[in-house]
Amino acid sequence: MTLDVNLGERSYPIHIGTELLNNAELVESLVIDRQVLIITNDTIAPLYLRATEKLLSSAGTLSSLILPDGEAFKNLTTLNQVFDRLLTLGYSRNCILVALGGGVIGDMTGYAAASYQRGVDFIQIPTTLLAQVDSSVGGKTGVNHPLGKNMIGAFHQPRLVLADMNSLKTLPDREYAAGLAEVVKYGILGDSEFFSWLEVNAEKLLARDPVLLAQAVERCCQNKATIVAEDEKESGKRALLNLGHTFGHAIEAHMGYGRWLHGEAVSAGMVMAVDLAQRLGWLTEQDVSRVRQLLLVMQLPVEGPAEMAVDDYLPRMAVDKKNLDGRLRLILPRSIGCCEMVSTVDHQLLCETLRSCSATR
Structure with missing residues (x-):
């Protein structure tokens, strides 16, 4: 192919x-x-x-x-x-x-x-x-x-x-599972049909079924190639590929690069993104549950580190390439399969999400 x-x-x-x-x-x-x-x-x-x-x-x-x-x-x-x-x-x-x-x-x-x-x-x-x-x-x-x-x-x-x-x-099992987080990302950000397909085939993908794995890699590459062709240098639509990454990068930087694999941090970050979207009234409780369950089946974390408090996230999230003029910008889903960049985020709701989606300290 x-x-x-x-x-x-x-x-x-x-x-x-x-x-x-x-x-x-x-x-x-x-x-x-x-x-x-x-x-x-x-x-x-x-x-x-x-x-x-x-x-x-x-x-x-x-x-x-x-x-x-x-x-x-x-x-x-x-x-x-x-x-x-x-x-x-x-x-x-x-x-x-x-x-x-x-x-x-x-x-x-x-x-x-x-x-x-x-x-x-x-x-x-x-x-x-x-x-x-x-x-x-x-x-x-x-x-x-x-x-x-x-x-x-x-x-x-x-x-x-x-x-x-x-x-x-x-590829070691942990590294493989971390890669599946980026696979799930494509379903949430712009391909609801693919997300549903992942729900049906999650266990077989985790077991590395060669046919299904080839289909997943092809679908992800096609989605990314289409987005990159439209927006090579991330002036618009390509920013959607950062779903979960602002939260995830904060985890990686705070915990020390390598302690959490990139995909593991993105997995927790995507749960934070869908949690915040629910608090904004965009997603239903069922939507959030679907995302969490899919990631759990793929043996990925759905909570941030117990070692991190709200005040550990915020300064790390402020150092993000998507931010503009000191304003935090996040990628959040309007629905599973449709995301957008949000430039105005209610600080209280954000803090509630960070507290809710972190492991018990």
């Missing part, structure tokens, strides 16, 4: 399937006779680096860089290791970087590509469910800062996304 992200001169294909790491024809035209650097981590390298090197064997020069694994290393210090390697190797502006890993590797590699010599090409080879359905598509790149997640970055589209679903077989 191949989908296209239609962005004019910056358009690119998303290849979804099995055994794609064995299909050199998919990437040959991009890497032939070029300087190529594979960037991966110490978890993925033993599993897929050798196959990826074979995939890219038509490159003129092929090197690799293995970084430490984890959200805790998604920072400028680690990013400098990429620049050090590129400069030491003498790679030119015509080089191409290859991100082999999950969202952390994809985001850092993309930002390195956006920055090195003011911009070079890169390829995404996502190996986690979260990266395959979300972060590898759309060109958002960046690193974290202690005060805010992904606050340092750039929009830089890949030349190709290659999602080999075989790589999901080695």
Whole structure:
């Protein structure tokens, strides 16, 4: 299956399937006779680096860089290791970087590509469910800062996304479940039919049914490709993809990057979003129950950390890329399958949601 992200001169294909790491024809035209650097981590390298090197064997020069694994290393210090390697190797502006890993590797590699010599090409080879359905598509790149997640970055589209679903077989259960949170997100924000389909198939998806999983990845990628084509740099509709993320990013930053996986924090954040929407009179109690139940079946958290109080959330949420002129802006559902950005949020209702949706202290 191949989908296209239609962005004019910056358009690119998303290849979804099995055994794609064995299909050199998919990437040959991009890497032939070029300087190529594979960037991966110490978890993925033993599993897929050798196959990826074979995939890219038509490159003129092929090197690799293995970084430490984890959200805790998604920072400028680690990013400098990429620049050090590129400069030491003498790679030119015509080089191409290859991100082999999950969202952390994809985001850092993309930002390195956006920055090195003011911009070079890169390829995404996502190996986690979260990266395959979300972060590898759309060109958002960046690193974290202690005060805010992904606050340092750039929009830089890949030349190709290659999602080999075989790589999901080695994904730990916790990481896999975290990816399912981003899958659920697409149903809530703009695809009620998909949300209902997820409710029916949640247990089989959790068990990694290959047919249903392929359908879910394809549906998510198609939804995101359509949104990105309409709004590449998040001036409007693309902001809806941040459903649950303002709350979730606050959890990640406060707890310390890596203690809560991104998808786990987004899961709790989506429950907060639907809870607040119910308090505004937009959703019914049944709507909120449907969201919570689906996430619970997928073994995802539906409450924020017991360690966080309301006053821990608010300053973290104030450091958010969607905010404008100091005003908090949230993505909230009007119904399951229809979300909008809200620029005026009742402070008391927000605090009630944060208290209600946090685990008992």
